[in-house]
Amino acid sequence: MQDSLVIVGAGQAGAQVAQSLRAAGFEAPITLVGDEPHPPYQRPPLSKKHLAGEIDDEALHLRPAAFYEQNRIDCRFGVAVEAIDRAAHTLRLSDGSQLTYAKLVICTGTRPRALPLPGAGLEGVVTLRTIADVEAMRARLAQPGRVAIVGGGYIGLEVAAVARAMGHEVTVVESRDRVMQRVVSPDVSAFFDALHRENGVDIRLNTGVEGFSGDDHVRAVRLANGEELACDLALVAVGAVPNQELAREAGLEVDDGILVDAHGQTSDAHIYAAGDCTRFLSARYGRSIRLESVQNAIDQAKAVAAALTGAATDYDPVPWFWSDQYAIKLQIAGLSQGHDTALTVGDPAAQSFYVVYLSQGRIAAVDSINHPRSHMMARRAIGKTYEEGLLPPA
Numbered sequence: 001m002q003d004s005l006v007i008v009g010a011g012q013a014g015a016q017v018a019q020s021l022r023a024a025g026f027e028a029p030i031t032l033v034g035d036e037p038h039p040p041y042q043r044p045p046l047s048k049k050h051l052a053g054e055i056d057d058e059a060l061h062l063r064p065a066a067f068y069e070q071n072r073i074d075c076r077f078g079v080a081v082e083a084i085d086r087a088a089h090t091l092r093l094s095d096g097s098q099l100t101y102a103k104l105v106i107c108t109g110t111r112p113r114a115l116p117l118p119g120a121g122l123e124g125v126v127t128l129r130t131i132a133d134v135e136a137m138r139a140r141l142a143q144p145g146r147v148a149i150v151g152g153g154y155i156g157l158e159v160a161a162v163a164r165a166m167g168h169e170v171t172v173v174e175s176r177d178r179v180m181q182r183v184v185s186p187d188v189s190a191f192f193d194a195l196h197r198e199n200g201v202d203i204r205l206n207t208g209v210e211g212f213s214g215d216d217h218v219r220a221v222r223l224a225n226g227e228e229l230a231c232d233l234a235l236v237a238v239g240a241v242p243n244q245e246l247a248r249e250a251g252l253e254v255d256d257g258i259l260v261d262a263h264g265q266t267s268d269a270h271i272y273a274a275g276d277c278t279r280f281l282s283a284r285y286g287r288s289i290r291l292e293s294v295q296n297a298i299d300q301a302k303a304v305a306a307a308l309t310g311a312a313t314d315y316d317p318v319p320w321f322w323s324d325q326y327a328i329k330l331q332i333a334g335l336s337q338g339h340d341t342a343l344t345v346g347d348p349a350a351q352s353f354y355v356v357y358l359s360q361g362r363i364a365a366v367d368s369i370n371h372p373r374s375h376m377m378a379r380r381a382i383g384k385t386y387e388e389g390l391l392p393p394a
Contacts, residue, residue: 003028005308006091006099008081008246009107010034012042012297013275015062017105020305022071030073031099033091035080038131039065044294046134047158048324052165053138057131084250086268105304106258106266106273108243110292115150115236119212119222125234128155137233141166145232148221150209152179154323156237157192160201161325171202171229173209173221183321183332185342185355188367192325199326240292242277255279257290262314264304272307274300284316284383285335285364295320318382320375333378334365345391346371354378356386363389 005021007014010032018030034040041060049055068075080094084104091099112127119125126136137159141147147163149156152174163170172179178189179196196203208224212234220228244254253259253267257279264272264280275297279290296319303315321332328351336342339357346353354374357365362385366378373392381389 003102004031004100005029005103005105006031006033006101007105007107008033008091009109009243009275009277010036010040010075010077011107011109011275012040012062012294013109013301014105014107015040016298016301017107017274017305018068018071018073019063020302021308022073024305024309024311026305026309028102031076032068032073033076033079033081033093033099035078035094036130036132037078039063039068039075039077041131042294043129044322046131047128047155048162050131051128051134051137051141051159052162060131081246084246084271086250086271089270102270103308104271105264105308106247106271106277107275107297107301108246108277110240110242110276112236113239113241115209115238117209117211119214119218120236122212122214122218123216124214124218124232125212125236127236128159129240137235140233141168144168146230147171148173148229148231148234149237150221150234151237151239152176152203152205153182153237153239154180154321156235157196157325158323159235159237160196161199164196164199164201165326169202170200171204171231172196173204173207173223173229175206175208177206179203179205183336184330184367185336185344185357187342187344187348188330188355188369191348191369192328192330195326195328240276242279242290244277247271247273247277255288262303262316263307263312264300264315265307272304274304280315282316284318289319289335291317291319293319293321318379320379328370329372331368331372331375332365333368333375334363334382336365336367339364343386345374345393354391356389356391358386361385366391 040062083092146169210222213220242257247258258273276292323330336357341358343356352370354368368375
C-alpha cells in the first residue's frame with residue numbers, strides 16, 4: 001500500500017484534494033475514482049448556462065485531461081466504489097477490481113432528494129445533478145412545451161428562468177408559502193417571486209404534489225388540491241441528500257452527512273472526507289453544519305490536503321453561495337438560519353439591494369441582490385456588529 005492515497009468521488013472536492021496534495025509536494029500514488037464517465041467538472045452551470053446551451057461539456061471541466069497525467073493522478077472514471085474494508089484497507093469497485101489505500105478521502109457529494117410518489121418513475125420526470133441529467137432535459141426542451149417544476153429553491157428557479165428564456169410555459173409548484181423560504185428573508189423571496197411572475201412563470205405556493213400521470217411518459221403533475229397540471233417535462237427539485245451510505249456501511253459515524261472533525265478526519269484515523277457529503281462542528285455558528293456549495297468543496301478539500309501533509313489547520317469557514325436567475329445575481333455570505341433580525345438595505349424595486357441577518361446583534365449572513373460590493377464586504381463582516389461590519393450604503 002506504501003502511503004498510497006485513494007479519493008472516492010471525482011467532483012469539485014475530490015479534484016481539489018488531489019490538486020492541493022500535489023501542490024504541497026505529496027509524492028505518494030494518488031488514485032481518483034468517480035462513478036461518472038467524465039473528468040471532474042463544475043456543477044453550478046448545469047442549471048444555468050449549460051442547460052441553456054451557452055457552454056459545452058468540455059467548458060465545464062475543472063482541469064484538462066493532461067493535468068491529471070502530468071500530476072501522476074491515476075483516474076478511474078465510470079466506476080463506482082461498492083464497499084470499504086477498513087481492516088484490510090481495501091476498496092471493492094463495481095468493475096470487479098480492488099484498490100488498496102494507506103489513506104482514503106471520501107468526496108461522494110450529494111444526490112437529488114427523491115419524491116416517492118406514484119408516477120415518479122415515468123419518463124420525463126427528472127432531477128438535475130449531472131451532465132447526463134442535462135442531456136435528458138435538453139432532449140425534452142428541444143421543442144416548445146410545458147415544464148412543471150416541483151420545488152421553488154435555487155435549482156427550481158434557475159431552471160425556470162432558463163426554460164422561460166427558451167420559450168416554454170413554466171409552472172413552479174412550491175409546498176411552502178414562499179420561494180426559497182429555507183434560505184432567504186421574506187423580502188428576498190418576494191423579490192424573486194415577482195421577478196419570475198413578471199417573466200411569465202406561474203408560481204403555485206402552499207401547494208403539494210400527490211403524483212405524476214401519464215402512460216409511458218409524464219403528461220401531468222397531480223396536485224394535492226385535485227388539479228392536474230399538464231406538462232411535457234417535470235423537474236423534481238426538492239433538495240439534496242448526502243451520499244453517506246458507503247461510509248455508513250463501512251461503520252463510519254454519519255448523521256445527515258459523514259461526521260468529520262476540523263481537519264476533515266472521520267471516526268477512522270485513516271479516512272478523511274470533504275465536500276457536500278460531510279457534517280462538521282462550526283464554532284463560528286455554534287452548531288453542526290453540512291454545506292452544499294463550491295466554496296465548501298474547495299476549502300474543506302484544501303484543509304484535508306493540509307492535514308494529510310502535516311500542515312493541519314482548523315476548518316471553520318464563512319460559507320458563501322450564489323444563484324443566477326435572468327439578469328439577477330443573488331450572492332449569499334454566511335448562514336441566516338436562527339437569526340433574530342433581518343434588515344433590508346436599499347430598494348428592491350431598483351433591483352439592487354441587500355439584506356443583513358443579525359443574531360444577538362451580530363451579523364450572521366448577508367443576501368446581496370445585484371450588489372456585489374456588499375457581498376464582498378459581508379464575507380469579512382460575519383460575526384461583527386452591524387456598526388463594526390461597515391457594510392456599504394444601498
